[in-house]
Amino acid sequence: MTPGSTDFICPACRSSLEPKGDGYVCAACNRTYPILFGIPDFRLQGDQYLSLEAEREKACKLHAYAQDHDLAALVSYYYSITDDVPAKLAPVFANYVLNAPRRLQSAVEMLAPQGGESLLDLGCGGGGALVAAQGKFGQNTGVDVALRWLVIARKRLDELGLDATLVCADAETLPFRDASFSHVLASDLLENTRSPARTMKAAGAVLKVDGKLYVSSSNARWPGPHPATGVWAAGFLPEQFRKASLERKHGVDILRAVSFVTPASVRKMAHRVSLRQIDIRPLQPDRSQVDGRSILFKSMAKLYSAMAKAPLFRTLLIVSGPVFQSVFVKEKAT
Numbered sequence: 001m002t003p004g005s006t007d008f009i010c011p012a013c014r015s016s017l018e019p020k021g022d023g024y025v026c027a028a029c030n031r032t033y034p035i036l037f038g039i040p041d042f043r044l045q046g047d048q049y050l051s052l053e054a055e056r057e058k059a060c061k062l063h064a065y066a067q068d069h070d071l072a073a074l075v076s077y078y079y080s081i082t083d084d085v086p087a088k089l090a091p092v093f094a095n096y097v098l099n100a101p102r103r104l105q106s107a108v109e110m111l112a113p114q115g116g117e118s119l120l121d122l123g124c125g126g127g128g129a130l131v132a133a134q135g136k137f138g139q140n141t142g143v144d145v146a147l148r149w150l151v152i153a154r155k156r157l158d159e160l161g162l163d164a165t166l167v168c169a170d171a172e173t174l175p176f177r178d179a180s181f182s183h184v185l186a187s188d189l190l191e192n193t194r195s196p197a198r199t200m201k202a203a204g205a206v207l208k209v210d211g212k213l214y215v216s217s218s219n220a221r222w223p224g225p226h227p228a229t230g231v232w233a234a235g236f237l238p239e240q241f242r243k244a245s246l247e248r249k250h251g252v253d254i255l256r257a258v259s260f261v262t263p264a265s266v267r268k269m270a271h272r273v274s275l276r277q278i279d280i281r282p283l284q285p286d287r288s289q290v291d292g293r294s295i296l297f298k299s300m301a302k303l304y305s306a307m308a309k310a311p312l313f314r315t316l317l318i319v320s321g322p323v324f325q326s327v328f329v330k331e332k333a334t
Helices: 052-066 071-080 090-098 105-110 128-132 147-160 196-206 239-250 263-272 295-307 311-320
Strands: 017-019 023-026 032-036 118-122 139-144 165-168 181-187 207-218 275-282 323-330
Touching (some): 052 071, 181 196, 196 263, 275 311, 295 311
Parallel strands (some): 118 181, 139 165
């Protein structure tokens, strides 16, 4: 589903857009934005890994592959053509993607939807939260800076007979008017942006007053193994040492584009844009995040789950645990 032109604005100059051919044009600054595979592309630049041209080429390969293969095969193919993910971690990452709807159900529930409202899944990736949110909101919109992941999201939705609006855009420069959504969900997003602060500002801008924002992220203050890479104390290591450690362990610096955040830094960013924190918890690991990992990793995950249920340890894990989740409410700017 693609919304009408009145629902979009130019991310560069914030003016209205009009449909033109297979895309949109801004009458104010004359920028054009294509529609690719049924998905409007409002990016002003590539992501941290690929240029616009290279990214669209990769998305084209995935779209072609998706015509004759199911979601699981498509995700496997994605990792087979992605050099940034080591082969030994590809099955773990693929499992994480495929199990996203189940894993993100609790995130959707923390937003306490009441039906008839609107959800923006910011950094929607393969569309897991859009599936988890079906039937809970009147309108679901997924945004991601990677067209390649939106191709995967579309495949997931099509296989399930579900619909949602998919939009390719940078989380820092969104093509929506202010106060467009009652709820925003940003799972695993802030640490994967160029500027978490600008991303938080953009999320707050499109949120209606009294609307809710859900955020989850890995914690830079966690001294144990990084959830995605297994490198210990990744947030504490100087960049050159972290890079060397990752290249030694995996052959590639998987975290080279990551912006490390903490619960405190996220709360401060939110406060600056009139977002008040109303809930914060340790994020419990899902089985899909543990399967296929080392015995040590599995043991630590089991211990973590037990500690998260005890009030004293729960507070400790919020401050310095591996992953945290928060909910914010949008207040009127004073």
